[in-house]
Amino acid sequence: MRTRFPPSPTGFLHLGGLRTALFAWLLARKTKGTFTLRIEDTDKTREVAGAAKNIVRTLVWAGLSPDEGVMLDAAGQVTERGEYGPYHQSKRLDVYKKYTDQLLASRHAYHCFCTSERLDQMRKAQEARKQAPMYDRTCLELSEEEVQKRLASGEKHVIRMKVPREETICVTDEIYGPLVFKGHTIDDQVLMKSDGFPTYHLAHVVDDHLMKTDMVNRGEEWLSSLPKHLLLFRAFGWEPPRYAHVPLLLNKDRTKLSKRQNDVAVEDYIRKGYLPEALINFLALLGWNPGTTQELFSLQELIDAFSLDRVHKSGAVLDLEKLDWLQGQWMRKIPVQEFAARIKPLVAEKFPAASTDSKFSERATLIQERITFFPEAPDMLSYFYETPKVSLDLIANSKQKISKEDVPKILSLIQEALSRVSDAAWSLREVTTALESLIATSGMKKGQILWPLRAALTGREYSPGAYEVASLLSKTEVLDRIKKWIV
């Protein structure tokens, strides 16, 4: 299957865009086909410099590298590859010109000289009459001589498609099923703007035909323009591709996902520290389900499980809490060594000692099951690299029934027990043994020993366990941190 993703470079990659791209990419992978990236830069007024590059990079970050079209070269720069290029629509103006001429010649399109002022007036009048705003075909009445004369004089104009109003257009969408549109409700859409650039409608039809796309995936917001595209394919005498419109992503209030209410840029999620695995997993489950109870999907598992007939039709509200849950799941799936390697630079940035820390992976392991985002790591490991600020209020703990007066006594017991472990034997096992026997002989509850120890070592209300933390600090360091509370 040849699928494609055609973003317009007007900003960051949208979350909904990523999901559409994901579905298209999955279909290509599943069928051992081709996933093409095309840049739809036909609106000069909205174009943002660097946006295309950004979008490609984001796609690559997500694991959805294009097979054809616009992609990144070895140096990370934007390049194009493929036999149906160019893949930037702005470089294809001559192509669109050729095909509009063809449409003009076959009377499927016509020149329109109406000014935007006139069109505005016309629409207002129609609205006032409670009619659907539609082009009134003033310029369709123009004689051939008149048109030629005005063209020759260089008058500004657009080219519109001439919609056969008597027709009924029937299509079957891969997701929405059979659809029917009446011709008289379809406007004579502008195909070519006065600046010589095509509109989306023309560019889509021409390019997807020329680029041999056989499955078009796009958002549901395109459903109402579908008949125009079909009409265009027919006017050209081309076989249309199959279409799979994807249901919309929604805000909490069920309106179309918007910046106003949500983070919509994939970049926002990257910046917050989400893993591509988590975001992809999350997006895949929005509007699609595997038909089983499996919730965790790698890209490869998605390729195997995905199919359009399990994509459903209604929009999906973003459930960010589920995203966070998935993020946690994927965080914990990372192999320990890799996890340590990922967080090391972050920790070292704050605590240079971490870069040469021989115990770094063991320390990292301690936080892997409690972390949600990588950037939390430096803070979660800080007490390994600097002496924490500890307050007596923290060590004393009413829930554990430890009063402030108990603290020196308890910590000196701990000090005594840990002193007996030799430097050489300092390990999780020995530390645990020493403390457990202390607990047994002292007659105190575990928490009464371990809470104060952990608090004194970390200065934190929450942290990994006392045994683990103590064993991964040096014996001297542990005794130092305890000592100051005794007397």
Next chain:
RNA sequence: GGCCCCAUCGUCUAAUGGUUAGGACAGCGGGUUUUCAAUCCGUUAACGGGAGUUCAAUUCUCCCUGGGGCUGCCA
């Protein structure tokens, strides 16, 4: 206003012409546990309304209601 689309727990969703309407996240309760997290167990919670077809409708049909999308020389 017109055209088009959609409708199961709060959210993502499954299933079925006959089920105790299932799962996940969140919530709640509990276990484990030195704290938190993680983990385990349990639990609250849904077929928008009305007709029709049928022995039987959440499921099929129609209407209503609700929601959404489009209605640009944007994509």
